[in-house]
Amino acid sequence: MAKLGTKEKYHAMTRDLMWEPKHFDMEKVYPLIEKEGIILKDPSRWEDPFRMAYNQYVKIQSEKDGIYHAVRNAFEANDGHAKVIDSRWYEGVKIFAVNVQPGEYQAHRLMAYIGRNIPIEAIRFATFNQAIDELRHAQIELKHYAHMSKQIDGLHNIPATSQNLWLNTVVKSFFDDALSAGPFEALMAISFAFEYVFTNILFLPFASSAGAVGDDNFAAVGKTVQSDESRHMALGMSALKMLLEEDERNVPIIQGWLDKWYWRGYRLFSVIAMLVDYYPRIRPISWKKAFETYVEEQVFNGLFKDLRKYGITLPKFAGDSIKEKEYYSHTVFRILDQYKMANPYRSFKLQEDDYEWLNNEYSKFSHFEPFIRRNEENVFANSSPGMPAVCSVCQLPAEFPNPDSPLELWTQYSEHNGKTYMTCSPGCKHVFDHEPDKYTQIWWPAEAYLSGEFGEDPIAGMFKYTGLSPEETGEHYSSREHAHWLEHRRHLGLDKKFF
Ligand SMILES: [Fe+2]
Numbered sequence: 001m002a003k004l005g006t007k008e009k010y011h012a013m014t015r016d017l018m019w020e021p022k023h024f025d026m027e028k029v030y031p032l033i034e035k036e037g038i039i040l041k042d043p044s045r046w047e048d049p050f051r052m053a054y055n056q057y058v059k060i061q062s063e064k065d066g067i068y069h070a071v072r073n074a075f076e077a078n079d080g081h082a083k084v085i086d087s088r089w090y091e092g093v094k095i096f097a098v099n100v101q102p103g104e105y106q107a108h109r110l111m112a113y114i115g116r117n118i119p120i121e122a123i124r125f126a127t128f129n130q131a132i133d134e135l136r137h138a139q140i141e142l143k144h145y146a147h148m149s150k151q152i153d154g155l156h157n158i159p160a161t162s163q164n165l166w167l168n169t170v171v172k173s174f175f176d177d178a179l180s181a182g183p184f185e186a187l188m189a190i191s192f193a194f195e196y197v198f199t200n201i202l203f204l205p206f207a208s209s210a211g212a213v214g215d216d217n218f219a220a221v222g223k224t225v226q227s228d229e230s231r232h233m234a235l236g237m238s239a240l241k242m243l244l245e246e247d248e249r250n251v252p253i254i255q256g257w258l259d260k261w262y263w264r265g266y267r268l269f270s271v272i273a274m275l276v277d278y279y280p281r282i283r284p285i286s287w288k289k290a291f292e293t294y295v296e297e298q299v300f301n302g303l304f305k306d307l308r309k310y311g312i313t314l315p316k317f318a319g320d321s322i323k324e325k326e327y328y329s330h331t332v333f334r335i336l337d338q339y340k341m342a343n344p345y346r347s348f349k350l351q352e353d354d355y356e357w358l359n360n361e362y363s364k365f366s367h368f369e370p371f372i373r374r375n376e377e378n379v380f381a382n383s384s385p386g387m388p389a390v391c392s393v394c395q396l397p398a399e400f401p402n403p404d405s406p407l408e409l410w411t412q413y414s415e416h417n418g419k420t421y422m423t424c425s426p427g428c429k430h431v432f433d434h435e436p437d438k439y440t441q442i443w444w445p446a447e448a449y450l451s452g453e454f455g456e457d458p459i460a461g462m463f464k465y466t467g468l469s470p471e472e473t474g475e476h477y478s479s480r481e482h483a484h485w486l487e488h489r490r491h492l493g494l495d496k497k498f499f
């Protein structure tokens, strides 16, 4: 057999493995392909942007895994945990852990679902690779937490925490929403809105914060995960262009998905806004600047300009997210600080250098400062024993200020089948009103709490439910975890002064 060129070899190993069903109708084998109204003319001309065969993929990935585990081993062996500049950083790592890890696992299921239901060779092979990537991310993160759990609270019962914690219903509802959509919508939700628009902002600022505070282990997790993202983003981009170029009747459908999933993705990242601005004692970048660079410049002014030729406009609520950048991280910090007795991580008392940094970066921080200072005089003064009322779409507490009039709440109401549903913002209301039957199915923690799902003593029942204990919640600097960290440092002589 003549030797094949790279392109032929790639085709032989990937695309040419497909066949068209002869024994059953196409619609029986691929029942979802026409359900969303997407029109495909000749999608087989589309190429997987990375054109990699499986053996190359495995080789690259195993090298990445090897590098990560070497960093982790060194970190463990050298008491890396004791050497970060401030132990409160790990409370942020816990927030990341309980949210991102289940998301990675669900992204793995979702990619398999998309590949199964879209009979386009290029998309199939790219989603297959990505499904394995996401499983790798989920497992690497789990390995990271298993190690960290020897030093810190909150990560010792991941199965229960992952299943029942109210905080991660935010990320779970996002992925369940995509997994219960059609395959093309799911592809736009994840590959485009999540991967292309937002993953840079997820991994780059937070991983560089990890580097800045001295957590090399977490920085290495961020780096190895992010190294797969360029492939994921390329899939999102080429799938978007393919769908737009296949038929112009696809354009309004795609625009609707971009409107919805931009806002869903943006709300999902609210927690990242807070992580970037609050938890690292040294911050390489603020949420506001990261949003301006990665979303406003790269996505709105770059990509969406290119998409104009197809008739695509900016996501419907892009303007709202721009207005909210001044308030976003502070709002989320305030909310999570208020409900700190119900989370698997602790909030913390802001230090004077934190106030200084926040005031320098955000002119609007002054709206929040008095509240936060008052809260700190008595750390538990504002923690309520209840659960917050959450948005029916994004599942975040519906406590966002209206950025046009910050003394008012932005909360919105919709009626459906004689019941009133609450959403946190016009963006979420728009999503709800478009598919109310989907969002009325949500599990509402506040409703579960009031209806007795947590038992006679709701607080005790909640801890049983999440597998955590009250000592793992509250404020960081007064916690047993901080005391352990200080003791560990003393033991290593890290705080000794020689001059
Ligand atoms: Fe991932």
Ligand SMILES: [Fe+2]
Binding pocket: 195, 199, 228, 229, 232
């Ligand atoms: Fe990804």
Ligand SMILES: [Zn+2]
Binding pocket: 267, 391, 392, 393, 394, 395, 396, 423, 424, 425, 428
């Ligand atoms: Zn919402």
